[in-house]
Amino acid sequence: MSFIEKDHTADILMHIRAPDITGLFADAGQALMKTMYRGTAKPVHEVSVTVTGRTLEELLHAFLSELLYESEVQNVVFSTFEFQIEDGKVSAILRGEPFDAKIHGGGTEVKGISWYGLSIRKEQNEYTCDVLFDV
Numbered sequence: 001m002s003f004i005e006k007d008h009t010a011d012i013l014m015h016i017r018a019p020d021i022t023g024l025f026a027d028a029g030q031a032l033m034k035t036m037y038r039g040t041a042k043p044v045h046e047v048s049v050t051v052t053g054r055t056l057e058e059l060l061h062a063f064l065s066e067l068l069y070e071s072e073v074q075n076v077v078f079s080t081f082e083f084q085i086e087d088g089k090v091s092a093i094l095r096g097e098p099f100d101a102k103i104h105g106g107g108t109e110v111k112g113i114s115w116y117g118l119s120i121r122k123e124q125n126e127y128t129c130d131v132l133f134d135v
Contacts, residue, residue: 002016002017002018002027003015003017003027003028003030003031003034006130010135011114011132011133011134011135012035012108012110012132012133012135013117013130013131013132013133014028014031014130014131014132014133015128015129015130016028016031016128016129016130016131017126017127017128018126018127019126019127020127021056021085021120021127022083023127024120024127024128024129025059025060025063025081025083025085025090025092026081026083028060028063028064028129028131029063029064029067029078029081029094030081031131032064032067032068032110032133033067033071033077033078033079034107035107035110035133035135036068036071036077036107036108036109036110037077037099037104037107038104038105038106038107039077039103039104040079040103041076041077041078041079041096041097041103041104042079042096042097043079043080043095043096043097044095044096044097045076045095045096045097045098046093046094046095047070047074047078047093047094047095048092048094049063049066049067049070049091049092049094050089050090050091050092051063051065051066051089051090052088052089052090053090054088057118057119057120057129059085059088059089059090060118060120060131061113061115061118062090063090063092064113064131065112065113067094068110068112068113070094071096075098075099076094076096076097076098076099077096077097077098077099077104078094078095078096079095079096079097080094080095080096081093081094081095082095108135109135110134110135112133113131113132113133113134114131114132114133114134116132117130117132118130118131118132
């Protein structure tokens with residue numbers, strides 16, 4: 001897992017690095033969950049999602065938006081992600097556990113995923129991107 005929070009005036013900006021695209025998506029998902037919740041979650045509940053997009057940035061934005069939605073609607077803190085990424089489509093299995101305030105409380109409410117500055121780059125032997133969470 002490789003992500004760090006960068007300084008931002010109003011929202012939460014995460015810089016994510018991974019050796020491949022599936023790792024980048026997984027680390028972005030981890031960054032979102034670590035922003036919203038504290039503690040760890042056991043992978044006992046499973047949800048399957050599929051999103052589409054024309055570019056990797058659209059796919060990442062759609063995935064993170066769907067992850068945010070599923071977490072809030074199902075009241076689940078997701079901890080592991082399994083991906084199949086094809087041309088224009090991401091299918092993911094999200095695993096986690098129901099939210100427990102004693103374990104997961106104290107995070108930051110995320111309202112949405114911003115398009116601002118969202119760009120996936122390949123730099124040497126890794127993929128990087130910055131993702132801005134609207135809080």
